[in-house]
Amino acid sequence: MTTVHRLLDDAFAGVDLTPEVQDLKEEIRTNLEARARELQLAGVSPDEAARRAFDELGDVRALVADATGADATGGSTAQPRPTPVQRAAQAARLQKVRPRPAFVVGVVLASLVGAGALVVATLGALGTVDVADAVVLAAVAVTALSVGWITGASLAQETTTNHPLPTRRAAGYGLGAGLTVAGAALTGATALVPLATGWYVPAGLLLVAGVCLLSGLGATQTNRKKAWARDAEQAYVADNRFEQDPAAAARFGIYTAATWTVAAAVFLAIGFAGGWAWAWLVFVAASGLWLFMLARMLFGAGDRRA
Numbered sequence: 001m002t003t004v005h006r007l008l009d010d011a012f013a014g015v016d017l018t019p020e021v022q023d024l025k026e027e028i029r030t031n032l033e034a035r036a037r038e039l040q041l042a043g044v045s046p047d048e049a050a051r052r053a054f055d056e057l058g059d060v061r062a063l064v065a066d067a068t069g070a071d072a073t074g075g076s077t078a079q080p081r082p083t084p085v086q087r088a089a090q091a092a093r094l095q096k097v098r099p100r101p102a103f104v105v106g107v108v109l110a111s112l113v114g115a116g117a118l119v120v121a122t123l124g125a126l127g128t129v130d131v132a133d134a135v136v137l138a139a140v141a142v143t144a145l146s147v148g149w150i151t152g153a154s155l156a157q158e159t160t161t162n163h164p165l166p167t168r169r170a171a172g173y174g175l176g177a178g179l180t181v182a183g184a185a186l187t188g189a190t191a192l193v194p195l196a197t198g199w200y201v202p203a204g205l206l207l208v209a210g211v212c213l214l215s216g217l218g219a220t221q222t223n224r225k226k227a228w229a230r231d232a233e234q235a236y237v238a239d240n241r242f243e244q245d246p247a248a249a250a251r252f253g254i255y256t257a258a259t260w261t262v263a264a265a266v267f268l269a270i271g272f273a274g275g276w277a278w279a280w281l282v283f284v285a286a287s288g289l290w291l292f293m294l295a296r297m298l299f300g301a302g303d304r305r306a
Contacts, residue, residue, distance in 0.1 A: 008054075012025055032054060037049075056096060103153060103157055111146070121143060121189060124139065140185045144182035152171050161226060162226065173214065175210075180207060183203050183204065183205070187280060190203055191280060200268070212260065215256040218249075218253055219252070219254070220253075248297055252297045263283055
């Protein structure tokens, strides 16, 4: 990391190294070294990695002035000490992570493919376009695959504030999102297209499986936020029960799984016993109940303390 040290020393040349500025310099050095290591793991040479990390940092003298309230030569300015919001913005500038071009291109292409498939499925289900039932089902599958891939790939990416999820866990979220979209879309398509009523069963199973998988992953999800983002959040008082009360988050996951499991069972019972025309209203009622539980879990504790 010799290049990092040299570039940083050059950037701080002529700056009055007060204890506060020295602390800032060491903090910047740590962040630069970490970013340079990440770039080296991606195949960039050590010197080029150091230069890229330094370029991403921006104007060092501006950071010194913002953080210390002094100008580039150490003179005093009339600016007040940075607020928590300003300090968080400064930290974000130091930790900024740019999205990978390949990921951005992949998301754009997957979005276009998924949107096109959804249009085909919708027009085919409404009868606007005369297509075979197999085409509608294939379009539903492509839409679900697109949503699942975008979800999993996004969670596997490092961002400015969050660490990337492990590959298997990100794939689990992608699978859950894909199953949920497939179940919901297949339910709608089956209601509009003269498919066999037996398609309601796999549609309901896909929807329940997706929701339960997402609920389980969400209930067991550990904190992804980076250290600087957690430090910035400590300056604010927030009543987020999912962050402050892991037991509440776990209960919500269990309640969600139970709600959608019961809803699926009632949906199938009504469909086979009384017909499928109105059975889908069960999911509307379940959605309303789920939103009510979410509101109670998020805001109920704060309201009781008021």
